[in-house]
Amino acid sequence: MAAAGKKQARAATPAAVGKGGGGAATAKRALLGLLVVAVAAAVLPWDPSLTPGPILVGAPPPSADVLRPVLASEGKGYSRRTVRFPCGPSSAAKVLGRTPPAAPSPDNDVSCEAWLYLPEGPDAPAGAAPVVIMAHGMGGQRDMGLDRFASVFVVRARVAVLAFDYRTFGGSGGAPRNWASPSRHVEDWASAWAHVSGGGLGARADARNVALWGTSFAGGHAIVLASRLGRRVKALISVVPHLSGPAAARASVARRGLPQSVRMISAGLHDRLREALGAPAAYLKLVGPPGSTAVMQLDAGETAEYFSKHPRVYHGGWRNLVRARLTLEMGGYSPIKFLPNVEAPVLVVAATNDTLCPVEEVRRAPSLNPRVRLLLRDCTHFELYRGAHFDAVIDTQVGLLRSALWGEGGGGGGGGGGGEGPDAAAAPAAADKGEL
Numbered sequence: 001m002a003a004a005g006k007k008q009a010r011a012a013t014p015a016a017v018g019k020g021g022g023g024a025a026t027a028k029r030a031l032l033g034l035l036v037v038a039v040a041a042a043v044l045p046w047d048p049s050l051t052p053g054p055i056l057v058g059a060p061p062p063s064a065d066v067l068r069p070v071l072a073s074e075g076k077g078y079s080r081r082t083v084r085f086p087c088g089p090s091s092a093a094k095v096l097g098r099t100p101p102a103a104p105s106p107d108n109d110v111s112c113e114a115w116l117y118l119p120e121g122p123d124a125p126a127g128a129a130p131v132v133i134m135a136h137g138m139g140g141q142r143d144m145g146l147d148r149f150a151s152v153f154v155v156r157a158r159v160a161v162l163a164f165d166y167r168t169f170g171g172s173g174g175a176p177r178n179w180a181s182p183s184r185h186v187e188d189w190a191s192a193w194a195h196v197s198g199g200g201l202g203a204r205a206d207a208r209n210v211a212l213w214g215t216s217f218a219g220g221h222a223i224v225l226a227s228r229l230g231r232r233v234k235a236l237i238s239v240v241p242h243l244s245g246p247a248a249a250r251a252s253v254a255r256r257g258l259p260q261s262v263r264m265i266s267a268g269l270h271d272r273l274r275e276a277l278g279a280p281a282a283y284l285k286l287v288g289p290p291g292s293t294a295v296m297q298l299d300a301g302e303t304a305e306y307f308s309k310h311p312r313v314y315h316g317g318w319r320n321l322v323r324a325r326l327t328l329e330m331g332g333y334s335p336i337k338f339l340p341n342v343e344a345p346v347l348v349v350a351a352t353n354d355t356l357c358p359v360e361e362v363r364r365a366p367s368l369n370p371r372v373r374l375l376l377r378d379c380t381h382f383e384l385y386r387g388a389h390f391d392a393v394i395d396t397q398v399g400l401l402r403s404a405l406w407g408e409g410g411g412g413g414g415g416g417g418g419g420e421g422p423d424a425a426a427a428p429a430a431a432d433k434g435e436l
Helices: 002-043 089-096 146-156 181-195 217-232 245-256 258-276 300-308 322-328 337-340 358-370 380-384 387-406
Strands: 079-088 111-119 129-135 160-164 207-217 233-239 281-287 320-321 346-351 372-377
Touching: 002 387, 079 089, 079 181, 079 358, 089 181, 089 217, 111 146, 111 181, 111 346, 129 146, 129 181, 129 380, 129 387, 146 160, 146 387, 160 181, 181 217, 181 245, 207 217, 207 387, 217 233, 217 337, 217 346, 233 387, 245 258, 245 372, 245 387, 281 322, 337 358, 346 358, 346 380, 346 387, 372 387, 380 387
Parallel strands: 129 160, 129 207, 207 233, 233 346, 346 372
Antiparallel strands: 079 111, 111 160, 281 320
16 A cells, blocks of 8 residues: 555656646746737837837938028128037036946937028127027927027127037937937037037137027026036026926826826837837827827917928928937926026026916026026917017017127116016016916
């Protein structure tokens, strides 16, 4: 009987081992299945609102309108030519107080493309002209309306203007294309500053007399950079600026609802996972109608205003798309935290009916820094780029540049005391009507 018991025990052992091995195999298959699902979710456009990249293959097509120079002989009061400068983490490191990256990367030290405007004609400065560094907002590039501002500044404020495109936009290098990112944009602003302050614009530009001008997302970037540079920045103009990530996120959730907001965050994670797996980037619409997963939800009127300042042919093959990972950065980006450290006179131009950059945060700006002057218009975010609203605020911007860069009296924007500008009187109830 004892021998029979041992035989039965020996016979049972393989069965027991087989059962345990089957459980391990099942778990292994389950883990493998989850991995396959995760990879598929990363590689496949699981959400119909996502566009898998690459959105552009090969060199970006140039735009003849953008590359065509404006000659002094044309009698416009300025000349304009295309220039390039190094941009990326290495170029920005010294300005931002960082250690340059040790390892090279394809998107590290690329070149950014820009327009350089110089004053010409009898009213041009005899010596070097002060400089205004300028860039567009989220997903924008210089051929989307910056010429309208730059050409006025160079003629009326007698300044040189460097209007540049971020990496992966316009004629600038870098890939994946249309990669909008607060941290990357600030690096490109710092790279532009390094180029200008290092004398890269030549003898006709005063490398020590420099102002910053930014709009929307760039209105915040200019504040961040100015807070690092102290008195080296002579003036700052911030038009319809993004100031608070949490405030913008709350407004976004209220506008699009929680389910759509979760979809957008998931899209950002999807893009990051694709990158980790070496797959092309994933994109969301930059501009779309209410109810969509576009980063900027605009009604029909605002959409028309947005595209009204765009060219017929986009420089660099721009498309109405932006890398989805932007949704993971926006909520934590709050340039208003840097505003108290800005030492230059600041002019903030804002729209009371702005659905993208909450005006409540903008109204706080003068209380955070006595050098801030606030100028409000009763309009929407994109109406300040052209037409009557543009005409109503451009004089004050020119005045600040003439005052801060040339030391001219009056000027209409030299900081001190804060508060709202005279535009409230020029447009009745501009500070109250339609306020968010």
